[in-house]
Amino acid sequence: MAANKIAKGVMEEVQKWGAMKQTGVSLLYMMEFGSRPTPRNLLISAQFLHKELPVRIARRAIELDSLPYGLSNKPAVLKVRDWYLDSFRDLRSFPDIKDKNDEFEFTQMIKMIKVRHNNVVPTMALGVQQLKKDLNPKMDYNDLDEIHQFLDRFYMSRIGIRMLIGQHVALHDPNPPPDCVGYIHTKMSPVEVARSASEDARSICLREYGSSPDINIYGDPNFTFPYVPTHLHLMVFELVKNSLRAVQERFMDSDKVAPPIRIIVADGLEDVTIKVSDEGGGIPRSGLPKIFTYLYSTAKNPLDEQPEIDLETATTMAGYGYGLPISRLYAKYFGGDLQIISMEGYGTDAYLHLSRLGDSEEPLP
Template structure:
């Protein structure tokens, strides 16, 4: 079977945002219900919300007038968005009240299988094609209608959380910047009418593409916010103050990044489905013939490049086991996990052996079988292992054994996305916890076993079935 590199949403045109004409009345949705998954063998039917009140066009005018500005020094003012006496009590509610109300709504959990089936058009209501649209157009409109309802709920919940973080983390400039991105995206989606035809769906896709790009630097910007908090607390409480064991902050970050992965998948999958020509095996971001061995080769090449650039040498990477296996997965997620594990192993091997000495190889072993519950990948190195005292903190976002990238003066993090091979070799301390979050998102896991003085084995478990719903925070 043919294999392809992991896919990320393709660049799309960036048209200027045009004012939306409010609906005179709420039209009847083309697709009144959306099947999003299966529980106990039965479809779970989710009702689609009716379009928003036309008064929200006032909110759009605020967007168009520049009330929401992406600036680190100037925060948008949302104190009273609906203040005219012409509006009803609900329409006069402040942005804060609107945000709180939407955040109270329930989220809809999806699975990899449901995402795949929806992209294939398998969940479309039968016989409902009164507007003469193609199956692909109906599928995109179905997904757009679902996202119009679901995304504001997820964004609102994150904004509420970002306003009440422990230890003063919510006061850090970088965290404020991230919150402003979420607030702006919430307002833009809420003020957009529910798509009811092909033209409106295309405009909605353009809006989501701009939002997708806006949030690309969220991971590293939040990491900078945590770094700012560390520096602030050290200045207040002394240079020896250690934030590594702040369980409340770690818990928030774990929840925040899990939610972010979900939003990125929902939007990224929808945007990719707009490409009519899909590579063989792909449905949006999902590849039904994902090859762990092929992705391991790519990750090994990129990790070797980074290691050689940093240390002047790099260990060989051997790929063994079930190298011919394929399964349904999102290749970009698997690539990220393998890249981080191999990057850590390569650095450990180089730092634990003297310059010019023979470097023992890193082994990637793939285990798979038709009856296996998981595809399991082991990354094994002889890089000296991890001290037992460090093991409880290796999955903490607040702990790293390398020089922090921000302290090293890296300029890459000013506008970088989630990850690429040009990033510093180590320093954020996010590699392992984010990799575990990616693995757990669709029912897998990441475990580490280490022998101090010898080496480390990482076990990456990936669910073969893809029927486990995402763990919503």
């Protein structure tokens, strides 16, 4: 395929599918449907994905082709667009799914698609960096609002696509862990997930700085609710990592003991809220809007050093500033939110709200 031009027939097909309506599913629905992974249900699930995935993927391919400021022509973005087009073609050329055999073949194919898209986030980050190099450095990032909104839609859609594929694939596990329905843990303890995410963040802090503040967790470890532990782990890991870094850098050359980071887990009727509090000096109010943009990071992109890392598992203390905006999308995906409240000169509180009801539809961009 030529670098920039897409065959006319393919683009027409993509346009046709991109115009169709997407169908959102809720956590509750995925949980109830997946709790009986009979061959018939797996067949229904595969037939749904066979129709749904091309619609979602086509929408992103169309957008990737028409981004402002010439972002669509950046080599990294062209690469991502080609992954989306390849996946669209794979899905569209797969015949109707009629029996167990078809379903098995289809599942193998969507597994491959998921792997193909592993590096979408860092590759898009690279594309945005390629763009930033060309733009006037004095340009106000608020002018890049369009790009920011696109990335929000794009990454939110990606979370949904990966959740649907991952959920379907996981339902094939012959020995699922107890209380798990695919990716969903029906009795997830937020305190336990917070503990494991904190330990991961702490070990990275130790590796990078040689020491790490303590982390204290408050909440009932026996309290559970249905959620996707990998999503929660990713969000808490990100928040704790930011707090550790702030505290570590503030107290590095001080003779005072670094104050601990506090994590509080509260269970309300509608929401489970996790608060991560640090005394890392806070963020000035003028800087707060920037922390949720994709175009701002105080750290350098790890991709500059090692282009082939998989971001889902990448572990550096500071990334390319994508942790917070992407964590907020994960929270919103199942009806939650992420808010950051800061006291400059003292510290920062992050509030992660998770919907307890699990009945909100996916937000479909």
